[in-house]
Amino acid sequence: MKVAVVVFPGSNCDRDMHHVLSDVFKLKTELVWHTDEFPKNIDAIVLPGGFSYGDRLRAGVIAAHSPVISEVKKMAEKGIPILGVCNGFQILVEAGLLPGALLKNTSLTFMCKWTEIIVKNNKTPFTNKLKLNQRIPIAIANGEGRYYADKETLRSLKKNNQIVFTYGEEVNGASLDIAGICNKQGNVVGMMPHPERSAESIINPKNSKPASLIFESLLNTLGVVQ
Amino acid sequence: MSLTPQEHAFLEKKIGRKPSPVELQIVAAEWSEHCSYKSSKKHLKLLPREGSRVISGLGYDSGVLDVGDDYVVTVHIESHNHPSAVEPYGGAATGVGGVIRDILSVGTRPIAILDGLRFGDIEKDSHARWLFKNAVRGIADYGNCLGIPTIGGEIEFDKCFTNYALVDVAAIGFGKKEKLIKNRADKDDFVVLIGGSTGRDGIGGSQFASDKLESENRSAVQIPDPFIEKLVIEAILEARDQHCIKAMKDLGGGGLSCAISEIADALSVGIEMDVARIHKREASMSPTELMISESQERMLVITDRQKLPILKKICEKFRVPYSVIGKVKEDRMMQVRVETNTIANLPSSVIVNAPLLDRPASKPKYLKKIEEIKKPNTPNDLTGTLLQMLTNPNIASKIWVYGQYDHEVGIRTVVKPGYDASVLRLDNGKFLSVKIDGNSKQCYINPRQGAIGCFEEACRNVVCTGATPIGMVDHLQFGNPEDPEIFWTFKESLEGISEFAKYLEIPCVGGKVSFYNETDNGPIKPTPLIGVLGLIDKKPLLTQKIANNNILVIVGETKDELGGSEYYEYIHDIIGGTSPIVDMKSAKLNQQIILELINQGLVNSAHDCSKGGLAVAVSELCITNDMGCVVSIDKIPGQKLKPDEILFSESHSRYLLVIDPKNSDKIKSLLKQKNVSYAFIGKFSGSNIIFRNKTKTIANLRVDKARDKWLNSLESLVTHG
Numbered sequence: 001m002k003v004a005v006v007v008f009p010g011s012n013c014d015r016d017m018h019h020v021l022s023d024v025f026k027l028k029t030e031l032v033w034h035t036d037e038f039p040k041n042i043d044a045i046v047l048p049g050g051f052s053y054g055d056r057l058r059a060g061v062i063a064a065h066s067p068v069i070s071e072v073k074k075m076a077e078k079g080i081p082i083l084g085v086c087n088g089f090q091i092l093v094e095a096g097l098l099p100g101a102l103l104k105n106t107s108l109t110f111m112c113k114w115t116e117i118i119v120k121n122n123k124t125p126f127t128n129k130l131k132l133n134q135r136i137p138i139a140i141a142n143g144e145g146r147y148y149a150d151k152e153t154l155r156s157l158k159k160n161n162q163i164v165f166t167y168g169e170e171v172n173g174a175s176l177d178i179a180g181i182c183n184k185q186g187n188v189v190g191m192m193p194h195p196e197r198s199a200e201s202i203i204n205p206k207n208s209k210p211a212s213l214i215f216e217s218l219l220n221t222l223g224v225v226q
Numbered sequence: 227m228s229l230t231p232q233e234h235a236f237l238e239k240k241i242g243r244k245p246s247p248v249e250l251q252i253v254a255a256e257w258s259e260h261c262s263y264k265s266s267k268k269h270l271k272l273l274p275r276e277g278s279r280v281i282s283g284l285g286y287d288s289g290v291l292d293v294g295d296d297y298v299v300t301v302h303i304e305s306h307n308h309p310s311a312v313e314p315y316g317g318a319a320t321g322v323g324g325v326i327r328d329i330l331s332v333g334t335r336p337i338a339i340l341d342g343l344r345f346g347d348i349e350k351d352s353h354a355r356w357l358f359k360n361a362v363r364g365i366a367d368y369g370n371c372l373g374i375p376t377i378g379g380e381i382e383f384d385k386c387f388t389n390y391a392l393v394d395v396a397a398i399g400f401g402k403k404e405k406l407i408k409n410r411a412d413k414d415d416f417v418v419l420i421g422g423s424t425g426r427d428g429i430g431g432s433q434f435a436s437d438k439l440e441s442e443n444r445s446a447v448q449i450p451d452p453f454i455e456k457l458v459i460e461a462i463l464e465a466r467d468q469h470c471i472k473a474m475k476d477l478g479g480g481g482l483s484c485a486i487s488e489i490a491d492a493l494s495v496g497i498e499m500d501v502a503r504i505h506k507r508e509a510s511m512s513p514t515e516l517m518i519s520e521s522q523e524r525m526l527v528i529t530d531r532q533k534l535p536i537l538k539k540i541c542e543k544f545r546v547p548y549s550v551i552g553k554v555k556e557d558r559m560m561q562v563r564v565e566t567n568t569i570a571n572l573p574s575s576v577i578v579n580a581p582l583l584d585r586p587a588s589k590p591k592y593l594k595k596i597e598e599i600k601k602p603n604t605p606n607d608l609t610g611t612l613l614q615m616l617t618n619p620n621i622a623s624k625i626w627v628y629g630q631y632d633h634e635v636g637i638r639t640v641v642k643p644g645y646d647a648s649v650l651r652l653d654n655g656k657f658l659s660v661k662i663d664g665n666s667k668q669c670y671i672n673p674r675q676g677a678i679g680c681f682e683e684a685c686r687n688v689v690c691t692g693a694t695p696i697g698m699v700d701h702l703q704f705g706n707p708e709d710p711e712i713f714w715t716f717k718e719s720l721e722g723i724s725e726f727a728k729y730l731e732i733p734c735v736g737g738k739v740s741f742y743n744e745t746d747n748g749p750i751k752p753t754p755l756i757g758v759l760g761l762i763d764k765k766p767l768l769t770q771k772i773a774n775n776n777i778l779v780i781v782g783e784t785k786d787e788l789g790g791s792e793y794y795e796y797i798h799d800i801i802g803g804t805s806p807i808v809d810m811k812s813a814k815l816n817q818q819i820i821l822e823l824i825n826q827g828l829v830n831s832a833h834d835c836s837k838g839g840l841a842v843a844v845s846e847l848c849i850t851n852d853m854g855c856v857v858s859i860d861k862i863p864g865q866k867l868k869p870d871e872i873l874f875s876e877s878h879s880r881y882l883l884v885i886d887p888k889n890s891d892k893i894k895s896l897l898k899q900k901n902v903s904y905a906f907i908g909k910f911s912g913s914n915i916i917f918r919n920k921t922k923t924i925a926n927l928r929v930d931k932a933r934d935k936w937l938n939s940l941e942s943l944v945t946h947g
Contacts, residue, residue, distance in 0.1 A: 009544065010456055012373020016637045033543070049635075051371040054453025110366050112632045141370075141632045197634045202651060205642070 001222045003029045003044045006072070006088075008063040013049035013086065013196060020196040021046070025215045027224070034066040043222050044081040044125070045072060047088030049141075049194060059102060059144045060090030069095050081125035081221055082188045086142055089180070089190030098181055098190045099157070100149035106173035110143040114205060116168035117179045117193055121161050124186045125221035129213045135168055136214075137206035139197040147174040147181070147192070160184050165191055228254050233581060240576045248562065249570040251514045253577055255480040256487055259741050262580035265707040266739040269717060272724040277733030279696055284409040285492030287328040287476060288399065289735025291697045293761060295654035298406065300399035302328040303662070303699045303757055304478075305740050308439050309447040310364075310393040314357045318364035318393045319450035320428075323522050325397040326374065327476030330459055331525065333407035333466050334399030337636055338650055339369050340662050341379040342701075342755050343627075344392035348383050348619055348943060357391045359944055364450070365395070366630040371452035372459070376631035377639055377648040377660070383619050384666055386751045390439065392743065394701050396662055396757045400652060405466055409473040411493045411528045417486075417552040418534070420541060421458045421477075421524040422451055425507030428481070428520025438706060438744045454523040454546070461544040462525060470537040473528040483517045485526045486552075487560050487577035496574065498561040499552030513569050517562065528554060590711035596671050597789065599802040604870040608917070608925040611797060612841050615874070616936040618796045619943060621838045626941035640766055644850075646690040646834055649766045657762035659693035662755055665837070668790035668876070669719065670751035671805040676790065677719035677754045678726045678808045682878050684758035685730070686834035689817050690881065692767035692824040693760025698727060700737040700756050705749020707741040715752040716741075723754065729810045730817075732758070767824045769831040772851040772884050776830060778908035779893065782816055782880030784840065784864035784872055792838050793874030806878050812903070813879045819900050820881050828889045828896075835880040841873035841925070843882050844908070845915055849933045854912035860920050863903040869924050873917060884910070 003021050007014045014031055021029040030039055038045075052063035063069070069091075076082055076097055084092040092098045105111055116137050119130045130136070149157065154175055157163050165180035180191030198204050198211035228250065229237065237245055237253055245253065259265060275282075281290040281298060288302040306321030322339060329336040343361060346354035369376045374397075428448035465471050475489045482504075490497045501516045511519070529537050534550070541548045555561075560577060562570040605611045615621055628643040640657060641649035647661035663684040669676030685695050700723055705712045716739075727734055743750045788794050789803030823829050835843045840862070848855050859872045867875065885893055890906070897904045915932060917925040 010371070010453055012371075012456065012635060016635070019637065050373055051453065051456070054371055054451075054456070056453070109363075110370055110630045110632070112634060113629055139634045141634060143370075194634070197637050200637070202640055203634070203637055 001028060001043050001224055002039065002041055003027050003046060004032045004038055004042045005029060005046045005048055006034060006068055007031050008034045008052035008066060010052045010054055011048050011050035013194065017046055017048045017196045020199055020215065024200060025219060027219065034068045038071055042075065042080065044218060045075055047084040047091050049086030049088060052087055052091065060087055060094040063091045064094035073097065076188050079185060079187050081218060083126055084190040085194055085196065086192055089192055090144065092188060092190045097188050098183055099153050100147055102144050103146045103148050104144050105146050111172065112141040114139055115171055117165040118168050120166055121164045121182065124164055124182050124189050126189050126214050126217050127164060129217040129220050130210065134210060136210040137198065137204060138193040138195065138211055140171065140193045142192055145192040146172045147178040149175055157181060164189055229257060233257060236581045241572060246570060248514050248517065249572055252483040252517055252570055255483045255518045256577050257580035261480045261484050263739055264580045264583050265585050265741060267582050268584065269720055272720060273734040274724065274728050275733055277697065280733050280735060283332065283406065285475065285489055286332050288332050289697060289699060290332060290406065291735060291759065292403065293652060293654065293656060296403045297652060297654050298334065298401060298403050299658055299759065300329050300332055300334045301396065301697065301699055301757070301759060302736050303394060303396040303701045304738050305392060305394045305701055305703060307392050307740060307743055310361055310391040311439055313447045314360035314391060315364040316447055316450050318361035319368035320448040320522050321393050321395045322365055322368045323450060323452070323455050324478050325395045326372065326455065327525060329397045329399035330462055331474045331476045333405050334401035335463060336374050336397050336459065337400045337638060338398040338660065339374055339376040340396040340660060340757065341365055341376065342394035342662050342664055343379065343381045344387045344666065344753065345383055346388035347385050351388060353389065355944060361391060361393055362627050362630060368450055368452045370632045372456050373635045375633045375635050375639055377633050377650065378643045380663055381624055381627065382664065382666060384751065386666060388747055389745050390743065390750065392703060392753060394755050396699060398660060407466065407471055407474050409493060411473050411495045411554045413554055413556050415472060415528050415530050415554040416534050416550050417497055417499060417554065418527045418529060418537060418548055419504060419524060419551050420461065420527055420546060420548045422454045422521055423505050423507040423547060424516055424519050425521045426511065426515060426519065429515060429518060438742050448520050448522045451523055457544045457546050458523055458525060461540050461546045465537050465540050468536055468540065470529050470533040470540065471527050472530060475526045477524040477526060479520060481517060481519045487574045489526065490558065490560055490574040491578045494558060496555035496557040496559040496561070497552055498555055498563065500563045500565060502565050503549045503551045505547045505549045513564055585707050585713045586710040587714035587717050588710040589714050596802045597804050599800055602798040602800060604868050608870060608873065609927050612845065612925050612927055613932065613935055614797060615792065615838050615842055616845060616932055617939040618792055619940055620792055621842055622939045623937045624940065625937065626944060641691055641768065645769060646687040649691050657766045659688045659691040659760040659762060659766065660757065661687040662757040663687065664753055664755035666751040666753040667795055668805045669753060671790040671802065673715040673718040673752045674722035675805055675807045678722040679806055679878050680754060681723055681726050681756040682808045682813050683834065683836050684756045685817060686881065688758050688760035689820050690832040690834055691762065692821065693762045694821060695730065695732050695758050696761045697735045697759045698732050698756060699735060700754060701740065703740045703743050703750065703753040703755065705742065705744040712749055719752055719754045723756065726808065726810060730814060767829065767832060772830065772847065772853045772910050774911050775887060776910045777885050777887055777890060777906055778855060778857060778910065779883040779885055779904060780862060780880060780907050781820065781883065781902055781904045782812065783877060783903045784862050784867065784875050784880065785877045786865050786867055786871060787875050787877045788871060791874060791876045806876050808878045815900065815902060816879045816881065819897065819902050823883065823893060823896065828893055829883050829885055831884045833882045835882060836876060839874040839876050841917065845932050847882065847884065848915045848929050849936050852929060853910050854914045854929055855908050855910045856916045856918065857908035858918050861905045861907045863905050869919050
């Protein structure tokens with residue numbers, strides 16, 4: 001079993017994600033530079049957080065045109081689990097793998113704090129060990145984290161069970177309080193909060209167990225026996 | 227700005243001829259106060275530099291501390307005051323960038339940023355608010371983009387900073403000892419300039435910073451580009467891993483002039499370079515501009531013939547521009563060419579050794595009467611006074627600031643901002659606790675004791691997390707050193723810091739001196755800033771939620787020391803009185819006993835008493851735990867004082883401990899055994915913060931009301947003016 005964490009110029013949560021996947025959850029994990037090819041037999045892909053290309057033009061928009069993205073798209077079609085966190089989510093949206101857009105927070109400032117998200121779809125490769133409506137204490141850190149989609153898209157997200165996480169409180173003015181969504185097939189998940197910052201008890205001031213279930217869900221999906 | 231006539235003569239004598247115009251500019255940049263420390267260098271020898279954990283290397287721009295298991299922690303502190311006062315966003319942002327590169331230059335990855343910010347009275351002064359808002363945004367945008375967490379700091383507002391700003395940034399690095407750059411160079415090695423292009427920003431920045439702030443010299447302010455800095459960091463660390471770096475230096479004040487001359491001098495070699503090879507932003511730049519530009523995000527690397535192609539490849543991977551600008555020679559000369567035409571050729575030792583000065587010092591006249599004040603009457607409504615104190619921007623929660631900083635990235639932040647000190651986990655299972663502290667109000671009233679007080683406060687904060695102090699950095703900020711009275715305050719502060727460092731055996735591993743912090747309104751108050759690093763071998767003290775019936779213990783004595791206190795200045799508008807004095811013996815003893823209690827697992831949480839005194843410290847505990855407390859002030863050890871003095875005195879060496887009743891006896895006997903001043907002064911319960919003097923209630927404040935003021939007043943001030 002092998003997970004690839006894609007590194008773009010300006011990614012800055014890549015090493016954190018690598019640490020959690022490999023050291024905490026013992027998954028074979030490789031950092032893959034955005035112009036390199038994926039190693040063979042990749043079982044899951046993570047696009048980590050950060051400021052790819054310094055957020056120039058618009059968060060995630062330049063990275064969405066990186067050579068690696070066409071491969072990511074192929075993998076997505078094959079049904080391989082793909083997780084985009086924070087800037088990774090923004091990239092997935094800009095690449096057209098997920099619908100909607102991420103706008104500036106209503107506070108108009110960068111926002112770093114601990115909050116709770118609620119599981120709304122526990123059928124995805126990253127949520128299948130969580131209970132429906134389970135609350136996850138989790139860290140958020142972004143300037144452009146307000147999920148936005150038009151009414152029609154929101155309706156179809158609801159209809160197709162594509163809303164994966166919502167915020168447990170008003171955080172940034174997101175449509176329907178959306179914190180994370182998935183594609184129709186459910187294998188591509190994007191979320192603004194940072195599970196990799198929240199899955200270890202030493203750094204999660206509340207409870208790290210629920211966030212660690214996001215990673216255990218992936219292990220479960222990949223059939224790793226713990 | 228150029229050289230003084232004396233310096234000019236000194237230079238001519240040294241080189242035996244008249245310097246060329248370019249040479250003159252190179253020397254002027256390096257001999258500026260900012261780069262040469264010509265006023266302070268003789269005195270800085272006082273600071274103890276040695277320690278069992280200290281690793282010193284040739285030409286290191288950061289302090290290096292051995293934290294065991296073949297790992298090191300690095301630290302550096304710098305300020306960016308003049309630029310931030312002119313252009314707060316870019317000034318503060320490039321302040322972050324500069325200190326980060328110092329950490330990088332020794333071969334360690336930057337893992338944390340702390341910042342100390344000072345502005346005028348933001349309640350009344352809209353310009354101060356503008357400076358504050360934009361400096362915070364500058365730090366946030368830069369640090370967040372780099373993915374280096376800003377984990378803490380401190381903020382002070384005082385009228386002496388009107389139309390000015392102090393922006394201090396400390397950075398922490400971490401890495402393997404074996405990967406530290408050794409800094410050596412051999413003949414024919416290549417000198418490579420890596421990073422952002424050289425432009426016309428920051429021209430003469432170091433000289434700009436070596437004079438009083440008169441005109442808004444915008445071309446002296448650098449332009450930030452955190453994205454390039456991030457790429458430079460990753461490229462340099464990859465080059466380090468592939469052993470491509472024999473020596474390295476970041477480009478800061480004085481640009482190439484200083485970087486080239488300083489590295490050549492430190493490594494006892496010569497360097498010849500060609501300005502035509504520099505990758506630049508503007509084609510028409512003159513050789514002088516190229517040599518003294520302080521454009522950001524640039525590193526100087528020395529590599530050999532064999533590794534040069536690998537280094538180039540790494541830069542190309544990250545698309546970081548670079549240029550091979552020169553070569554190492556044996557003759558210890560810094561030779562600058564434009565293609566084949568030599569425009570400067572000076573011994574590097576002459577460039578880096580500015581003639582040092584013996585500045586006269588005399589005790590300021592204002593200090594003669596500063597302690598003679600008419601004490602204020604005790605307010606009738608101490609509850610109202612306490613609420614006012616919690617609203618004071620110097621005391622109110624700084625969540626509006628640190629909420630804009632990514633303080634979690636890197637997943638090391640175990641104790642988050644907003645507590646006494648921030649704690650990072652290290653890869654060897656240990657923890658690093660860090661805090662910076664300053665207090666211009668107390669340093670104004672007593673420059674020596676004020677400085678020691680900042681040092682002790684930073685130690686206390688670190689101790690409250692269960693860490694033993696292992697090193698310190700200092701940043702000494704004053705007005706014009708040519709004024710003997712100002713120079714006296716500098717010397718006093720430095721002597722105090724050195725004395726305390728020696729007494730506690732905490733080595734000074736880095737620092738900076740910043741003079742000329744003044745505007746037409748006059749000089750700033752003396753503002754030394756001290757950063758302390760502490761190490762925790764096993765587990766940090768993670769503040770536990772306070773439970774009903776937990777007991778409040780005070781360790782240390784409360785004295786008539788309200789000079790420079792927030793109470794005198796904010797509530798009564800009194801500048802004067804007796805400022806707190808650190809009794810070194812009890813400072814040390816109290817640190818030891820607090821650490822012992824924490825290590826024995828007897829303490830639920832520890833909090834230091836500082837700005838705002840006991841009343842504010844107790845309120846903060848209650849607010850953050852949503853729990854009331856009844857405190858008997860008559861039990862507090864120390865001098866006989868009026869109730870308001872007990873509540874708001876800022877005496878040092880005091881700690882508040884929250885303990886479980888079941889540990890009471892054990893704690894009492896340990897404290898008695900060590901002969902420490904202490905008292906059990908209160909009990910947590912209910913939803914009010916209550917202070918009693920014997921049977922009389924002197925203040926009674928609802929926790930939710932206190933919380934609302936403390937938590938929100940800074941944000942509402944900044945957003946609604």
